[in-house]
Structures are given as C-alpha cells and as structure tokens.
C-alpha cells in the first residue's frame with residue numbers, strides 16, 4: 001500500500017525544520033509499504049492539490065498530524081482526501097485531546113476515519129495493518145494488555161535512515177546556489193535543520209503547556225549510542241552532499257536529568273559526533289557550569305529558554321515559579337562566555353501584565369548578552385490546566401479558537417489590560433527587538449568576538465522573525481536589507497579588510513567550527 005503522511009502548513013509562516021513524527025512513523029511502518037512525506041511548510045498544497053496527489057500516486061491511506069493552530073487546515077485537507085474515498089487517520093496533540101471533534105462525535109462534521117491517541121510509536125503498525133484489511137477502528141490508544149495507558153519506551157528507538165531519505169524539500173539554501181556554495185569552506189551547498197529527540201516528557205506541568213499532559217511526567221530516554229549514531233549518520237550525509245546539517249534536539253527539556261544529559265554529551269564528544277545543535281533547556285538547569293561546558297564542547301550553539309515573563313507573580317500564576325527572573329542574566333552570561341547564545345521566549349497577556357510590559361521586558365533584554373528574543377500571547381490550548389481555569393472563570397472569548405485560527409490573537413481576556421493592548425505589546429516587542437537599531441546593537445555587543453559570531457547573530461536575527469511572522473516577499477526583504485545597510489556594510493567591510501579574521505586567525509567558518517568542537521581534531525569538525 002502507498003501511504004501519504006502529511007503535515008499542513010500553518011498558513012502564516014514556513015517552518016525552518018521538518019516534523020519528526022513523519023520520519024518516525026515512516027521508520028516504524030511495517031515492511032512492504034511505500035511511505036511518501038509531504039510537509040506543507042516546504043511544499044504548500046491546497047485541498048485540490050492533496051486530492052490530486054492522492055489520486056495520481058494511488059495512495060491507499062493518508063496520515064495527517066497537526067498542532068492546534070494548524071488543525072482547521074488539517075481538517076479541510078482530510079475532508080478533501082476522504083472525498084476521494086481514501087481513509088484518513090489523524091494524530092498529534094490536538095486530536096488526542098479532542099478526538100470527538102475529529103471523529104464528528106461532537107455534533108460537527110467528521111474529518112477522520114481514525115484517530116491515533118497520544119504517542120503512536122506502537123499503534124502505528126497496527127493502524128497500517130488494519131487499513132490494509134479495510135478494518136480501521138475509530139480510536140487507537142497506546143495501552144497494555146490490561147487496557148492501562150502505556151507510554152512507549154524509547155530504548156528500542158528505530159533507526160531513521162537519514163542517509164537515504166529524500167530531504168530535497170528541507171534545504172534552506174536555494175538550489176541555484178548549490179554549485180557555488182558547495183565549494184565554500186567544507187561545503188554550504190545545502191543547509192538543513194533536522195529534528196532529533198533524545199527523550200520525551202517533562203514533569204514541570206506549566207499551566208499553559210500541553211506536554212506534561214500529553215507525554216506524561218515520567219521521562220523516557222533513548223540510549224546514548226542510538227542518539228550518537230543518529231548524529232553520525234547526519235554528519236556523514238552532510239559531508240557527502242557538501243552541505244551543513246544542524247540538529248534541533250526537540251526534547252522539551254533537554255537537561256531534565258542532568259546526569260543523563262552530561263553522559264550523552266560526553267559520548268557525543270568521544271564519538272566525534274558533534275554537529276551544531278539547538279535544544280530547549282529551562283533556565284534553572286543552566287546553573288551547572290559543567291553542563292554548559294559540555295554543551296559548548298559538543299556543538300551546542302543556541303539554547304531555547306522559556307523565560308515567559310520577567311515578573312515572578314506571572315510565573316507563579318502559570319505554575320512556572322521555578323523560573324527566577326533574577327538569575328536570567330547570569331544564565332545568559334554563563335552561556336555567552338562559551339559563545340552559546342539563547343533564544344529567549346516571552347509570553348504577554350499574562351494575568352499580572354499591564355500596558356508597557358513589552359518595553360519593560362526589552363529594557364531587561366538589552367542588558368543581557370545578545371540573543372534571539374521571541375514574543376507570543378498566552379494561549380489556552382485545549383485540555384491544558386490554563387484552558388480549564390479560564391473556562392471555569394468564564395474568561396474564554398473564543399473557546400474554539402482553533403476552528404478559526406487567527407495568528408497573534410488572544411482567545412481570552414487578560415486581567416489587567418485589554419485584548420487589543422496585549423496584541424499591541426506583542427507587536428511592540430517584535431518591532432523593537434528586530435529594528436535596525438536593535439540588530440546593530442546586537443552585532444556591536446559582540447565587538448570583542450571573531451567576525452563569524454557577529455555575522456551569525458546578525459543573520460540569525462534577520463531570519464528568525466520569519467519563523468513566527470508571515471514569510472516576506474522579495475520586496476520586503478530588500479526593504480529589510482536597505483534598513484540594515486549600515487550594519488551590513490560594516491560587516492562586509494570587515495570581512496574584506498580581514499582585520500578581525502587576521503587578528504584572530506578566524507574566518508566565519510572557523511568561528512563557527514571552533515565553538516562546535518574546541519577540543520577535537522580539525523578533520524572531524526563539520
């Protein structure tokens with residue numbers, strides 16, 4: 001049977017990275033089937049397009065996965081597929097929480113023939129076998145023989161064949177540039193960011209988060225060799241295609257078990273499996289100097305930190321009191337001393353927020369080492385404790401906000417400001433953190449560093465807002481380039497004069513590599 005796994009675009013931005021679930025389920029499909037992957041962020045498709053794809057490719061089963069914000073599109077695409085007579089199975093966090101909605105048991109239309117609840121690692125092979133026999137059930141739940149919920153162990157993690165998977169749709173370098181860029185340094189003909197998980201679960205239970213409910217509070221890890229081998233596969237592929245491969249460790253809290261994380265990082269270093277990587281780690285776990293040393297030595301470049309707020313009252317309100325705003329600066333400085341930088345995530349519209357929260361937050365951010373601040377609104381995702389609290393308090397203004405997804409729009413009333421004021425705060429945050437002045441300041445703050453680091457922070461800031469904001473067309477990009485011309489000119493001039501490159505003996509590529517693998521012989525660096 002031919003199976004299509006499809007992830008819809010979110011209608012606003014294009015993700016920089018493919019979704020792991022597709023590769024994982026592809027690897028877990030019983031032998032004898034052909035699995036095709038389409039990520040709507042990389043290959044935009046509409047209803048007519050998916051129906052055509054299904055017919056032309058003679059697809060026998062379509063699997064669709066989606067976060068809450070893409071679910072309306074997911075349902076529309078599922079409807080289009082089902083209209084061709086091909087069954088649809090849906091999975092992921094949203095339909096796990098609201099299976100009745102997907103199955104049309106809540107009074108609405110039915111969108112899916114079957115729903116995979118929770119983690120589908122163990123149920124997927126059964127779903128495929130049932131689909132072959134034409135005997136799909138409505139619901140598939142990961143349970144043991146006694147019918148008790150069972151979270152899959154990650155000890156027998158499948159090998160994802162990264163060396164042979166078609167990754168054409170996930171190259172961040174335009175194809176036309178390949179012949180030229182493959183010759184730059186050790187090769188920049190392709191640049192891919194690949195999701196890798198080393199563990200699942202987070203016990204912290206922040207009020208707005210789906211993770212603790214979905215993956216459970218018991219943490220499960222893959223074995224170190226399994227992760228290390230995956231990195232080695234990715235490195236080998238990058239070398240072969242004369243490109244670069246970076247990894248996003250998508251674990252919700254990569255250092256949740258410090259001892260395990262350190263042992264994994266040591267094994268990565270010992271196996272010379274370093275790639276440039278990003279991971280999510282909560283600020284409280286970054287107090288550990290040895291951990292931060294190992295992060296830098298194993299290729300860690302960026303750490304995503306859910307700071308959420310600089311106001312302890314807000315943090316307490318959302319059950320995230322373990323975040324201590326007073327230590328944010330020290331944490332970021334500890335990272336920056338190793339040339340590791342942070343993506344710092346903030347939420348506005350929290351109950352103790354008042355007008356001016358964006359500027360107050362930015363005033364703090366400006367005193368910290370350069371990074372990538374991001375701003376969002378408090379969003380009641382289905383089945384989270386936040387959703388239940390706001391529902392009970394009668395504060396939900398759009399209780400089914402996902403059915404008509406509006407980006408950057410609140411679905412409840414904040415306590416100390418209006419919805420419109422909260423929207424304005426988020427706009428202010430983005431506009432001022434990514435203004436030409438802010439970009440210039442970020443670059444200047446790294447004046448004592450090699451040119452590569454400054455180019456890096458500049459490009460990262462320039463591109464980063466594209467993940468959260470509508471992708472810009474050519475004209476918009478030209479405008480951004482024009483607005484930032486002084487900083488660009490400064491960096492280009494330095495590159496040409498080679499002032500810093502000579503004084504520090506470091507080019508852009510060198511700076512990038514030095515941080516990835518300071519203690520490793522150069523032939524193993526990527």
Ligand code: B12
Nearest residue numbers: 010018020021063064065067068091092116119120121210
């Ligand atoms: C990586 C990640 C991202 C990446 C993008 C996604 C990507 N390309 O991988 C980035 C960093 C860009 C991102 C951004 C956002 N994210 Co995010 N992200 C994650 C994260 C950390 C990992 C996803 C992952 O790969 N998990 C591992 C895989 C194996 O798990 P899985 O996807 O759930 O798949 C399993 C099952 O769900 C099931 N399954 C999934 N799909 C399907 C389909 C079928 C057919 C079947 C049978 C089974 C199945 O089987 C899989 C194996 O068991 C999750 C948290 C988490 N741990 O999952 C949050 C998460 C998915 N993100 C979330 C959110 C809210 C966001 C943002 C909206 C945040 C924001 N405010 O901006 C943005 C939106 C991005 C966008 N542009 O649309 C929420 C979604 C909650 C919800 N109800 O939708 C999560 C759960 C985190 C949370 N705090 O609650 N995210």
Ligand code: SF4
Nearest residue numbers: 202204205206209252
């Ligand atoms: S620490 Fe992160 S992953 Fe864990 S519950 Fe809180 S927000 Fe979710």
